Amino acid sequence: xxxxxxxxxxxxxxxxxxxxxxxxxxxxxxxxxxxxxxxxxxxxxxxxxxxxxxxxxxxxxxxxxxxxxxxxxxxxxxxxxxxxxxxxxxxxxxxxxxxxxxxxxxxxxxxxxxxxxxxxxxxxxxxxxxxxxxxxxxxxxxxxxxxxxxxxxxxxx
Numbered sequence: 001x002x003x004x005x006x007x008x009x010x011x012x013x014x015x016x017x018x019x020x021x022x023x024x025x026x027x028x029x030x031x032x033x034x035x036x037x038x039x040x041x042x043x044x045x046x047x048x049x050x051x052x053x054x055x056x057x058x059x060x061x062x063x064x065x066x067x068x069x070x071x072x073x074x075x076x077x078x079x080x081x082x083x084x085x086x087x088x089x090x091x092x093x094x095x096x097x098x099x100x101x102x103x104x105x106x107x108x109x110x111x112x113x114x115x116x117x118x119x120x121x122x123x124x125x126x127x128x129x130x131x132x133x134x135x136x137x138x139x140x141x142x143x144x145x146x147x148x149x150x151x152x153x154x155x156x157x
Contacts, residue, residue: 039064040113044072044120051128055079055089060123063108070108073119080117089117096121 038046045062052058056075063070079085093110096119100106109120 040072040074040116040118041109041111044070044118046072055085061120063120069123071105071121071123073121075117077115080115086117089119093119 040046040061043063043065045064046059047062048060050058050060050071056073056079059072059074061070061072062068075085075089090110093107096104096107097110105124106122107119108122109118111118
């Protein structure tokens with residue numbers, strides 16, 4: 001399982017964002033962006049937002065050229081405007097590119113579509129790592145001493 005934690009690229013400052021969970025690319029709840037289309041770099045067709053976070057968003061997409069499903073990571077517009085943060089994003093691509101491990105998502109491509117920097121990565125199906133961690137922590141809290149075990153979990157009389 002792998003975690004993608006990014007949010008939809010928007011022009012508004014951080015305090016004014018409105019997100020629709022796993023919104024399809026053409027969902028009216030997701031604002032239309034004048035500089036971004038559902039097709040990135042003439043090749044990657046955005047389908048649904050997978051995850052969001054402080055730097056940007058990760059979308060499931062279809063690579064039209066290679067006919068495979070991928071994940072596309074896009075930066076927030078206000079982050080993309082910062083040259084140093086764009087350099088860090090490019091550095092992330094260079095660091096990820098040579099890595100090959102079963103616990104690391106593979107990087108397929110890096111580029112910019114207009115003013116939108118993007119990474120194209122292996123699409124990994126499954127639960128979000130953050131959700132899995134919360135579930136495990138909740139289970140562990142119930143089993144820990146003083147963790148509020150229910151009477152049904154208590155030792156039999």
